[in-house]
Amino acid sequence: MxxxxxxxxxxxxxxxxxxxxxxxxxxxxxxxxxxxxxxxxxxxxxxxxxxxxxxxxxxxxxxxxxxxxxxRLLDFGRRAREYVEFYDVARQQVDRLAEMTGEKVWLIAKEGDHSVHLYKAHGDNPLETSAQVGQRRNLHQLAAGKSILAFLPDDELDAILERRELEERTDSTITSEAVLREELADIRDRGYAFNIGESVTGLNAVGAPIRDEDGYPVGAISISGPAHRVKDSLLNEELPDKLLAALDEIHISLRYGMNG
Incomplete structure (x- = not known):
């Protein structure tokens, strides 16, 4: 909590x-x-x-x-990032995903009620948005963030939704708690979340959580790209399959060690 x-x-x-x-x-x-x-x-x-x-x-x-x-603040941030247990292992998978998909891939961490952007890889996607390394965001606005919310314990999810207003970032951002809770149930069933123009108009993304040994979502990875390209089977099948495969490798590495 x-x-x-x-x-x-x-x-x-x-x-x-x-x-x-x-x-x-x-x-x-x-x-x-x-x-x-x-x-x-x-x-x-x-x-x-x-x-x-x-x-x-x-x-x-x-x-x-x-x-x-x-x-000097850069040194504080860099050291703080190094203390994130999954950072090194996950960063390698982020680089691989960007190379495989050609899209932008983000690694985020959960900190309190927010997500923090830890690392990104571009692939062949030159598209830039307002997201920057170190930036804190509301969880409900992001595919990665929604994937974290979906796997939180019920009491913590309830507390976050009580504390945090569901702020609108675009016309597509979910601002209804009932609608969000319904979507979180779907995310739990399939294991990953979508962001359809909810953080940036014209940008689609898929995200899935990094979970510790107890199943707690400590972070997440998302793959994003322009809506005119990242859609249909690419968005709904190909990218989720690649993302979940990468997360399987991260979880194995974290739980059993690189040489286990």
């Missing part, structure tokens, strides 16, 4: 620093005046946080006096 979004006695100074980092992630190159205007926090307080973050190389000051995220 994921922890709640808030704590009883949050440390305000830490929250302020996190808010500044989030602001600079969304809109790099902001000045002290910009950040003071954005937050209901005293200018002097913002200034102290900026100086502290800068002194620790978490942000950098540009020549014009504005601030951006520092590359």
């Amino acid at each position: 994921s922890p709640p979004d808030s704590v009883n006695r949050p440390v305000k100074t830490t929250e302020y620093s996190i808010r500044i980092l989030e602001a600079l992630k969304s809109n790099p190159g902001q000045s002290l005046a910009d950040l003071t205007e954005e937050f209901d926090i005293a200018r002097s307080t913002i200034h102290r946080h900026l100086l502290t973050l800068e002194a620790n190389d978490l942000i950098v000051r540009d020549e014009d006096g504005t601030f951006s995220l520092g590359l």
